[in-house]
Each structure stands twice: as structure tokens, then as C-alpha cells.
Amino acid sequence: MERFAAKLLFIFFTSLGMIVGGTMIGSISAVLTGQGPFRTMQNLAQDLKIWAAVAAIGGTFTSLQALESGLLEGQVSTVAKQLAFLFSAFAGAHLGYMLVLTVAGGKR
Numbered sequence: 001m002e003r004f005a006a007k008l009l010f011i012f013f014t015s016l017g018m019i020v021g022g023t024m025i026g027s028i029s030a031v032l033t034g035q036g037p038f039r040t041m042q043n044l045a046q047d048l049k050i051w052a053a054v055a056a057i058g059g060t061f062t063s064l065q066a067l068e069s070g071l072l073e074g075q076v077s078t079v080a081k082q083l084a085f086l087f088s089a090f091a092g093a094h095l096g097y098m099l100v101l102t103v104a105g106g107k108r
Contacts (some may be wrong), residue, residue: 004081011085015056019043019096022048038104045100050098053089 023044030040070078 004084008084008088011056012088015052015089015092016096016099018055019045019048019093019101020053022052023096023100040099041104045097045104048095049097052093053086056089056092057085 023041026044027037027041030037066078066082069075070082
């Protein structure tokens with residue numbers, strides 16, 4: 001159980017970091033081209049949400065394969081773990097998105 005919780009936290013903070021870091025670094029391009037960095041941060045955060053979640057779980061194919069085999073073979077614990085990993089990834093990405101919107105002063 002300890003390893004499972006550690007992996008959940010790892011996935012959560014990885015997706016959170018991808019959103020926050022990606023938008024901050026990406027907004028440098030807006031500064032260099034004379035555009036508004038806050039608007040760019042908002043757009044990047046929205047665009048990166050799904051990609052951050054997918055990357056945080058290590059790619060979708062292994063997760064989907066584990067989910068499929070768990071469903072077809074009746075392994076409820078495997079299905080529950082994979083769903084928890086997906087939820088953790090999306091929660092981290094969404095928290096990062098909300099943080100970026102707060103910093104950038106935007107409302108969506």
C-alpha cells in the first residue's frame with residue numbers, strides 16, 4: 001500500500017509540475033515576441049492539461065492494457081488502481097491549471 005500511495009503522489013505532482021513549468025517556460029516566447037505572457041499562460045495551461053495527465057501516468061497504452069486486462073479477467077483491484085492513477089493525474093493537471101489561472105489573473 002505504501003508503494004501505491006507513493007506512486008499516486010508521484011503522478012499527481014508530475015502532472016502538476018508539467019502544467020506549471022510548461023506554462024511558465026512557454027510564456028517566455030510571448031515576452032520575446034511582444035505578446036501578453038498572461039494570456040499565453042492561460043492558453044498553454046488549457047492546451048497542456050490532457051498531455052500532462054497522459055505523460056504523468058507514463059503513456060496511455062500500458063494503463064489502458066492494465067485496465068482492459070483487469071476488466072476482462074475480473075481483477076477489480078487492478079481496475080481500481082488504474083482508475084486511481086488516472087484520477088490522480090487529472091487532479092494534478094487541474095490543480096496546476098487553476099494555479100496558473102490564479103497567477104495569470106484569468107477566469108474561465
